[in-house]
Amino acid sequence: MIRFVNVTLVYPYVQRTIFENLSFDVPEGEFVLVMGDTGAGKSTLLKLMNGLVPHHTGGIFSGTITVDGHDTALHKPRDLVDVIAIVGQNPALGFVTDTVEEELVFGMESLGVAPDVMRKRVEDMLDLLALAPLRNRKLSSLSGGEAQRVAIASVLTMNPKILLLDEPTSALDPIAAEEVLATLSRLVHDLGITVVIAEHKLERVLQFVDRVIYVREERSVAVGLPHEIFKDSELAPPIIQLSRALSNKQVPLTVRDARRQLSEFASSLRPIDRLDTSKEQDESAPLLQIENLTVKYGSKTALKNISLTVKTGEIVAIMGRNGAGKSTLLTSMVGIREFDTGSILVARQDPRKLKGKALISLVGFVPQEASDLLYAQSVGEELRNSDSDNLVASGTTSELFAQLLPGIDSSVHPRDLSEGERLSLVLAIVLANKPPLLVLDEPTRGLDYQAKKRLVSAVRSTVTSESAVILASHDVELVAELATRVVVLAEGEVVADGPAADILTSSPAFAPQVAKVLAPAKWLTVNEVLASLERE
Numbered sequence: 001m002i003r004f005v006n007v008t009l010v011y012p013y014v015q016r017t018i019f020e021n022l023s024f025d026v027p028e029g030e031f032v033l034v035m036g037d038t039g040a041g042k043s044t045l046l047k048l049m050n051g052l053v054p055h056h057t058g059g060i061f062s063g064t065i066t067v068d069g070h071d072t073a074l075h076k077p078r079d080l081v082d083v084i085a086i087v088g089q090n091p092a093l094g095f096v097t098d099t100v101e102e103e104l105v106f107g108m109e110s111l112g113v114a115p116d117v118m119r120k121r122v123e124d125m126l127d128l129l130a131l132a133p134l135r136n137r138k139l140s141s142l143s144g145g146e147a148q149r150v151a152i153a154s155v156l157t158m159n160p161k162i163l164l165l166d167e168p169t170s171a172l173d174p175i176a177a178e179e180v181l182a183t184l185s186r187l188v189h190d191l192g193i194t195v196v197i198a199e200h201k202l203e204r205v206l207q208f209v210d211r212v213i214y215v216r217e218e219r220s221v222a223v224g225l226p227h228e229i230f231k232d233s234e235l236a237p238p239i240i241q242l243s244r245a246l247s248n249k250q251v252p253l254t255v256r257d258a259r260r261q262l263s264e265f266a267s268s269l270r271p272i273d274r275l276d277t278s279k280e281q282d283e284s285a286p287l288l289q290i291e292n293l294t295v296k297y298g299s300k301t302a303l304k305n306i307s308l309t310v311k312t313g314e315i316v317a318i319m320g321r322n323g324a325g326k327s328t329l330l331t332s333m334v335g336i337r338e339f340d341t342g343s344i345l346v347a348r349q350d351p352r353k354l355k356g357k358a359l360i361s362l363v364g365f366v367p368q369e370a371s372d373l374l375y376a377q378s379v380g381e382e383l384r385n386s387d388s389d390n391l392v393a394s395g396t397t398s399e400l401f402a403q404l405l406p407g408i409d410s411s412v413h414p415r416d417l418s419e420g421e422r423l424s425l426v427l428a429i430v431l432a433n434k435p436p437l438l439v440l441d442e443p444t445r446g447l448d449y450q451a452k453k454r455l456v457s458a459v460r461s462t463v464t465s466e467s468a469v470i471l472a473s474h475d476v477e478l479v480a481e482l483a484t485r486v487v488v489l490a491e492g493e494v495v496a497d498g499p500a501a502d503i504l505t506s507s508p509a510f511a512p513q514v515a516k517v518l519a520p521a522k523w524l525t526v527n528e529v530l531a532s533l534e535r536e
Contacts, residue, residue, distance in 0.1 A: 001162060001194045002026035002049055007063035009044070009053065017219055018044055022063070024213065024223045026196065028161075031188045031208055033226075034198040035235055036215030038405065038420035038448045042198040043089065045215060046164045049196065050084045051077045068161055082111060085160035089167045089419040089446060090369070091151030092139070100142075100150050101135045107158045118157075125153040128183055141297070145172040145322030145474075149180060156187075163187070165197045167419065169204055170445040171368070173321045173474045175509050177201075181208050200420075200448050203237035203477065203513050206230075207254045227251045235449055238477060238513040241526045258517045266518045272501075272528060287312050287437055287468045288333060293342035295328050295492075302328045304492045306342070310468050312436075315459070317479040317500065318472040319510055320489035326472035327368065329489070330441050333470070334365040346437050360390075364435035368442050370426035371414065379417070380410030382425060390433040401428035404454050420446025427455065431462060438462060440471040444478050456482050480504055480512040480524035500524070 007022040018041050026032055034042045047053040051072035054061040065072045068083050088094060097103045104125055108118045126132045129149045134142070142150065148171050155163065163184070169177035185208045187193040196213075199205045212229040214222040222229060230240055230251050239258040240251060246265055252258035259266070288310040295303040303325045310316050318326045331337040333344050335351030344351065346362055354362060367373070376382040379401075386397035401408070405424040414422060423446055430438070438459070444452055452475075459469055459482060473479055479486060479500065486503035488496035488510075496503050505515045505522045514523050523529055 001028040001030075001068055002196070003064075003066045004048075005064040007048065007065060008061070009048065010060040012058045019048075019221070020219050022221055024221065026194060026211070028194055029188060029192040030194055030210045031185060032194070032196045032211045032213060033202075033205055033209040034196060034213045034215060035200075035202060036448070037217055037235070038200075038424075038446060038451045039408075039418050040215045040217055041219075042215050043166050043418060045213070045221075046086060046166055046196065046198055048072070049162070049164055050080060050086050051075065052086070081107070081160070082158060083160060084162040084164065085155035085158060086164040087148075087151045087155055087166065087168060089170070092147050094151060095139050095147075098138055098140075099135075100131060100137050100139065103139060103150055103154045104157050107154055111158060113158075121157045121159075125157050128156075129153045130179065143171075143323045143327065145176055148172055149176070152180065160193070162194045162196070165195070167199060167446060168197060169199065169201055170419075171322070171442060171474070173319075173509070174204070174476060176322055177204050177474070181205055184208070200444075200446065201475065201477075202235065202449075203239070206237060226253055238526055239517060242514055242517065242529065245526060245530055255513060255516045258513075262517060266521070269518065269521060269523075269529070270532065272521060272523055272532060286310070287347060288470070289343075289345045290333065291343050293329075293332060293339055293344065295325075295332060295337065295339045302492050303332070303339070306492075306494060308487065308494065308497075310437075310470060312466055312468055313463060314485055315463060315469045315471070315483050316485045316487060317483035318470065318487050318489060319474070319476075319479065319503075320495075322474075324489040325492040326489055327441055328492075330365070330439050330470070330472055331367075333437075334363045334439050335359060336365075357391075360433055360435065362435060362437065364430040364433055364438045366423070366426050366430050366440045366443060368445070370423045373426050373429065374414040374422065377413060378410065379408060379412050379414055379425060382414055382429065383410065386429040386432050390429075392432050397428050397432040400431050400458070401425060404428055404458055405451060418446060420448070420451060423447065424451065424455075427458070431458060434462065434467075436467045438467070438469045440469070440473075442473055442475075443471055444473065444475045452478055452481075476504065476510050476512045477525075479510075480515070481527070486510075 003025050004022050008020050009018045034045055036042050044053055055076050095103055097106050104122050105118055126135055131149055131153055184195050188195050212226050214229050230236055243252050248261055250261050252261055286309050290306055290308040293303055293306040320326055332339050351363055374382060376385055383398045387394050404427055463469055483500040486500045487494060501522045501524055504510050512524055514525055
């Protein structure tokens with residue numbers, strides 16, 4: 001279905017070769033995972049498949065790529081829309097209409113599909129991706145996860161033979177992500193559609209895939225079955241990391257496999273003994289105080305009587321399904337959203353009354369669309385501007401950026417970076433100011449496992465007895481590694497608030513992989529298990 005023969009690519013104004021003499025085949029009706037480090041070239045590989053690269057990007061290209069018998073060098077992307085469809089990392093950038101139903105219809109209208117056929121396909125997609133309640137919603141009002149599902153539905157209405165998805169679960173909660181992946185799996189098995197998905201959250205997608213394409217930094221690509229690739233892959237989900245740490249020679253691809261293979265070890269493992277820091281936090285001063293916060297969008301109540309206190313030294317994760325109100329809560333607490341009733345104080349100040357330097361010195365905020373904070377013409381200029389704006393020593397932001405994501409050319413335009421690379425750049429800019437309250441909205445979109453480790457280290461280093469971190473995330477593995485406390489929202493209300501271990505292990509939806517494998521013991525991460533074994 002997809003064939004690469006001796007493909008070599010060099011982007012304009014880029015010194016290194018992206019791919020060199022790349023050859024592989026993707027058979028029809030397979031679910032294929034494209035994995036690799038942040039910036040390794042996964043998105044580029046997808047765009048090569050549908051001809052966006054090099055038709056829209058330019059560059060030096062050689063070799064042959066055929067898609068369902070069509071040579072992409074001879075057919076532009078618009079000529080292949082009924083053969084191959086793509087959903088990008090930021091689906092909202094691809095929207096061209098105002099409402100959900102109009103967006104689902106637009107592509108079919110462009111292809112001249114008959115009205116009765118269009119109506120049937122729209123209803124099928126609304127049901128398939130659980131979008132029926134959203135059919136009349138404005139696209140601008142959707143949460144990140146809802147927009148992701150609409151983008152997938154809008155391309156599926158055109159009945160493509162091949163579907164390409166770039167980080168399709170990055171903005172979805174665990175349950176919604178599993179539903180989308182299960183739907184894609186049904187399309188593969190029932191309809192014979194070929195699905196190629198680039199994804200960093202391997203723990204979510206691995207159980208569904210038939211084949212893996214591993215894009216390595218050294219311009220090489222490995223193609224094989226999941227157990228072949230993950231036998232010695234540096235990138236691996238927590239269950240495989242745990243299996244390796246315990247010298248298990250098998251490669252578990254699902255939680256069920258891991259429970260069966262590691263059952264003997266799990267039964268012999270001592271219960272975990274965590275330090276109780278609640279007394280220390282009780283004595284610390286409240287940094288953030290929210291009382292009876294209510295936010296409405298017209299007749300819809302996004303947040304209802306939220307009361308929350310965050311003390312210094314805490315790392316608080318805000319979790320909940322898509323549309324629960326997480327981003328609304330975060331934008332309210334940093335002073336960029338008006339609310340109907342209630343009060344918010346950060347270090348006894350109302351953030352809505354602060355502007356400019358006074359505000360960013362108190363609160364550092366990284367939104368879901370991190371690129372909204374970038375405005376310079378190069379990475380180097382962004383870093384220098386950050387030092388100047390934050391009144392810190394020259395090179396401070398550059399040093400932080402190198403810790404988060406080493407090896408990035410400072411002359412590159414920020415818009416030419418991948419989603420994960422732009423996020424790392426914005427994080428470095430915000431962290432350089434060392435604000436007392438750091439607020440992060442989905443901080444791991446586009447980040448691989450190594451980049452997440454660097455993020456965890458950077459965030460931990462910012463937390464002192466005078467500061468705190470609040471993050472909204474669907475990434476349960478990040479929350480398990482980083483958070484000291486978890487607050488769960490549902491329908492705009494707080495439904496759970498407590499220590500991370502208690503909240504995560506008591507929830508089937510938000511439990512990390514290690515907790516599922518070693519249940520009922522309340523282990524959260526591989527690092528916790530290894531540290532316990534070393535002590536024993």
